Amino acid sequence: MKWVRVGAVLFLLAVSTACLLADFVAPAPYAQQFRDLPDAAPSGQHLLGTDDLGRDRFSRLLYGTRVSLLLAPAAALLSSLLAALIGGAAGFVGGWLEDCVMAATDLFLSLPWLFLLMMVRAFLPLNVSPVSSVVITFALLGCLGWAAAARVICAAARTLCGSDVILLARASGSSGFRLLWRHVIPNLKPVLYAQFWISIPVFILTEANLGILGLGVAEPLPSWGSLLRELENFSAFSAQPWQFVPLVLLMVTVGCFQLVLRNQELWA
Amino acid sequence: MRHRLLLSAFLLFLALNPATANTQSRSQLRFCLGSEPKTLNPLLVADDASETIRYLTGGVLLRLNRLTQQMEPELATSWKVNRTGNSISFTLRQNVRFSDGTPFSAEDVAYTVERLMDPALHSPTGDSFRSSEGKVVTQTAGKNQITISFPAPIVGLDKLFDQVAILSARSPKKEMAVLGPYYVAEDKAGSDLLLNRNPNYWKHDAAGRPLPYITSIRLDIQQNRDIEMLRLVRGEIDFINSLNAEYYDKLVAQAPKMAFDTGVGLDSEQIWFNQVPGAPLPAYKKAWFTSTNFRRAISASIHRDDLARVVFRGHARPAVSWVSPANKFWFNARLQPHPFDRRAALQALAQDGFRLQGGTLRDRTGHNVEFSVMTNAGNKAREQMATMIQQDLAAIGIRLNVVTLDFPSLIERITRSFNYEACLLGLVNDDLDPNAQMNVWLSSAENHQWNPSQKTPATAWEAEIDKLMRAQASSQDVKKRKLAIDRVQEIVWQQEPFIYLVNKDSMSAVSTALHNAHPVVLRPQVYWNIDQLTIGNDVARNR
Numbered sequence: 001m002k003w004v005r006v007g008a009v010l011f012l013l014a015v016s017t018a019c020l021l022a023d024f025v026a027p028a029p030y031a032q033q034f035r036d037l038p039d040a041a042p043s044g045q046h047l048l049g050t051d052d053l054g055r056d057r058f059s060r061l062l063y064g065t066r067v068s069l070l071l072a073p074a075a076a077l078l079s080s081l082l083a084a085l086i087g088g089a090a091g092f093v094g095g096w097l098e099d100c101v102m103a104a105t106d107l108f109l110s111l112p113w114l115f116l117l118m119m120v121r122a123f124l125p126l127n128v129s130p131v132s133s134v135v136i137t138f139a140l141l142g143c144l145g146w147a148a149a150a151r152v153i154c155a156a157a158r159t160l161c162g163s164d165v166i167l168l169a170r171a172s173g174s175s176g177f178r179l180l181w182r183h184v185i186p187n188l189k190p191v192l193y194a195q196f197w198i199s200i201p202v203f204i205l206t207e208a209n210l211g212i213l214g215l216g217v218a219e220p221l222p223s224w225g226s227l228l229r230e231l232e233n234f235s236a237f238s239a240q241p242w243q244f245v246p247l248v249l250l251m252v253t254v255g256c257f258q259l260v261l262r263n264q265e266l267w268a
Numbered sequence: 269m270r271h272r273l274l275l276s277a278f279l280l281f282l283a284l285n286p287a288t289a290n291t292q293s294r295s296q297l298r299f300c301l302g303s304e305p306k307t308l309n310p311l312l313v314a315d316d317a318s319e320t321i322r323y324l325t326g327g328v329l330l331r332l333n334r335l336t337q338q339m340e341p342e343l344a345t346s347w348k349v350n351r352t353g354n355s356i357s358f359t360l361r362q363n364v365r366f367s368d369g370t371p372f373s374a375e376d377v378a379y380t381v382e383r384l385m386d387p388a389l390h391s392p393t394g395d396s397f398r399s400s401e402g403k404v405v406t407q408t409a410g411k412n413q414i415t416i417s418f419p420a421p422i423v424g425l426d427k428l429f430d431q432v433a434i435l436s437a438r439s440p441k442k443e444m445a446v447l448g449p450y451y452v453a454e455d456k457a458g459s460d461l462l463l464n465r466n467p468n469y470w471k472h473d474a475a476g477r478p479l480p481y482i483t484s485i486r487l488d489i490q491q492n493r494d495i496e497m498l499r500l501v502r503g504e505i506d507f508i509n510s511l512n513a514e515y516y517d518k519l520v521a522q523a524p525k526m527a528f529d530t531g532v533g534l535d536s537e538q539i540w541f542n543q544v545p546g547a548p549l550p551a552y553k554k555a556w557f558t559s560t561n562f563r564r565a566i567s568a569s570i571h572r573d574d575l576a577r578v579v580f581r582g583h584a585r586p587a588v589s590w591v592s593p594a595n596k597f598w599f600n601a602r603l604q605p606h607p608f609d610r611r612a613a614l615q616a617l618a619q620d621g622f623r624l625q626g627g628t629l630r631d632r633t634g635h636n637v638e639f640s641v642m643t644n645a646g647n648k649a650r651e652q653m654a655t656m657i658q659q660d661l662a663a664i665g666i667r668l669n670v671v672t673l674d675f676p677s678l679i680e681r682i683t684r685s686f687n688y689e690a691c692l693l694g695l696v697n698d699d700l701d702p703n704a705q706m707n708v709w710l711s712s713a714e715n716h717q718w719n720p721s722q723k724t725p726a727t728a729w730e731a732e733i734d735k736l737m738r739a740q741a742s743s744q745d746v747k748k749r750k751l752a753i754d755r756v757q758e759i760v761w762q763q764e765p766f767i768y769l770v771n772k773d774s775m776s777a778v779s780t781a782l783h784n785a786h787p788v789v790l791r792p793q794v795y796w797n798i799d800q801l802t803i804g805n806d807v808a809r810n811r
Contacts, residue, residue: 031659032659033578033655033656033659035571035574035577035578035656038578052578052579052648052652053578053579053652053655053656054578118674118677122673122674122677122680126640126642126669126671126687126688126689127638127639127640127669127689128640128669129667129669130669218669218670218671219651219654219655219658219670220655220658220659220670239518
């Protein structure tokens with residue numbers, strides 16, 4: 001099992017390196033349209049063929065992976081931090097604060113986000129560059145994705161506060177911020193890690209769905225989300241199976257993250 | 269008891285026998301509707317699905333032959349429009365009955381017109397007849413003569429009756445009593461509709477056999493186009509009225525005999541700049557967008573042939589102006605699509621003081637030329653066109669930001685807030701007569717998208733278009749109208765308030781089991797001659 005985890009780490013390192021070196025590895029600029037070769041099959045020139053507009057799919061996969069692997073974890077980090085702050089504080093303090101926070105969380109979870117996001121998009125300026133659009137998209141996801149994680153962290157914090165470990169810490173004279181910082185947060189780490197890793201694929205897929213609303217990454221910048229939109233047409237499965245490479249890469253990458261996560265949990 | 273058992277066994281055999289089941293199924297035509305019909309009242313039709321039901325069930329006085337693009341008599345055996353164009357007289361067919369047996373007469377036509385023009389009904393079909401304030405008067409002479417007079421002349425008056433399904437004035441079934449080839453027998457909300465052959469339909473074939481040939485039509489409500497395609501290939505449905513290029517090519521690969529490309533259609537795709545004086549845009553951008561040279565330069569930089577070849581896989585043609593070449597009579601054949609010419613584009617821009625510096629185009633005040641184009645999210649072809657235009661414009665140093673918005677937000681921006689720079693949308697056109705686009709071309713019109721609802725025309729060329737469009741609308745002389753429309757096409761071609769991109773082909777899929785189907789450009793592409801269609805074994809029986 002250890003070798004599987006080592007393999008997962010190596011795979012993630014390889015993917016990250018290839019993405020970071022995309023400028024050198026990619027056979028063509030991600031936006032360049034080879035208009036004489038739309039929907040081309042894999043070849044020596046285009047390893048994964050070309051998309052509908054004749055853009056090299058392998059190059060777009062490299063750049064798209066870079067965008068998603070950098071920004072989805074950033075959004076996950078933001079949402080996990082917010083969840084830790086809000087949920088952790090509610091669980092630790094308890095009482096009326098917990099009631100208020102949980103009520104707010106329930107309200108947040110029950111809101112029709114689809115329509116709210118459409119409203120948000122309607123108010124955003126139109127003339128934003130593709131890079132700004134991708135940052136805005138993931139920042140929005142990070143800011144709005146904390147509620148479910150906050151519930152879990154609040155429950156974990158509440159359980160932890162009633163545990164023997166914390167009781168012993170209190171008996172030893174630890175209280176307030178010191179108790180929170182030295183005893184509660186370290187013991188919440190596995191839950192926080194889990195929420196962080198779980199959020200990454202969720203945000204990647206949410207970004208793909210938001211593309212349909214115009215909130216995703218703007219053209220011509222690729223992301224896993226925009227690459228996965230090619231799969232809207234499921235009848236392409238038999239005709240162009242190489243279109244599924246981004247999906248396979250997403251699944252393998254998320255799987256590797258989960259394996260690494262289990263390792264992290266053991267360390268924690 | 270024994271007889272009952274034998275009868276039950278026989279019925280069971282009939283039901284299970286594949287041959288019998290096949291014969292039964294082949295006397296039924298099946299196809300899909302993209303959504304549930306919003307109404308079965310033919311006067312209130314405003315969506316595609318309801319229009320389909322109206323076409324299949326409604327009896328009309330006159331019908332536009334979708335193949336010849338000429339009007340033909342139906343329930344009226346003859347008709348005449350008066351000189352001033354505000355009155356039309358019909359002689360009606362005799363011995364015709366509604367689907368429930370109620371006799372048809374001039375009284376029913378008068379009743380239909382009265383309902384149609386009732387302001388309280390808000391009939392979208394009736395709106396086409398509202399040329400000015402005033403009452404519509406109907407005069408009947410006997411059972412078979414009727415004259416309908418409108419308060420003001422209406423251009424192409426007779427053609428509008430293609431959309432008017434006649435209602436019964438006396439039938440207790442109201443709008444469910446019909447004069448068309450089929451009637452609605454079953455309506456399962458959200459699932460399907462069953463139309464049965466109208467036993468009283470008046471048409472017969474040359475051999476005297478009653479039409480239509482097909483006994484019933486099952487319309488399944490299916491939003492997913494992929495599933496619709498799969499069902500066609502499996503033989504579960506008989507045709508798909510309108511295909512996009514991607515599905516067409518797939519079908520050609522799988523079953524080439526089922527795919528029909530009937531050539532360039534009436535619909536167009538275009539891009540326009542916001543020229544509204546009060547729009548919340550910087551002054552320098554307003555100056556770009558109102559400059560004819562700027563618009564022409566953008567137009568010349570767009571590779572329309574590539575758009576047609578890549579996005580529409582060759583199933584589209586570079587567009588010329590606002591009348592499609594598919595509109596045989598009204599299209600101005602002297603005009604050609606704007607050619608792709610980067611040098612000409614840069615020259616046009618130079619005339620307005622733009623200069624290319626280090627790969628970036630700057631205006632005379634030093635601003636980088638950068639703007640956004642919005643289109644409706646989820647429309648793959650438009651998103652792809654915008655992305656291709658992005659690359660085309662990058663070649664002359666213009667940075668284009670592509671924004672996809674949900675449709676309501678987009679409409680809000682182009683009709684109310686005017687907070688946008690450029691927009692890429694399409695125009696679905698059902699009407700051959702260009703007069704139907706008065707609400708686009710008059711500078712005072714709300715749909716004059718680049719600068720709507722003007723009190724006085726903002727430019728001389730818009731004033732000329734106003735004059736020409738009003739002149740053609742008030743004339744009954746087709747030659748004069750044609751000259752005016754040709755000139756309007758020419759002005760639009762020169763000034764490019766709309767930069768026309770492509771006209772898409774009209775494509776359909778028809779099962780090999782369906783006979784007599786001749787897909788055409790005009791809607792409804794496949795079943796326009798529904799009463800002539802035959803299916804499977806019915807061919808032998810009915811020919």
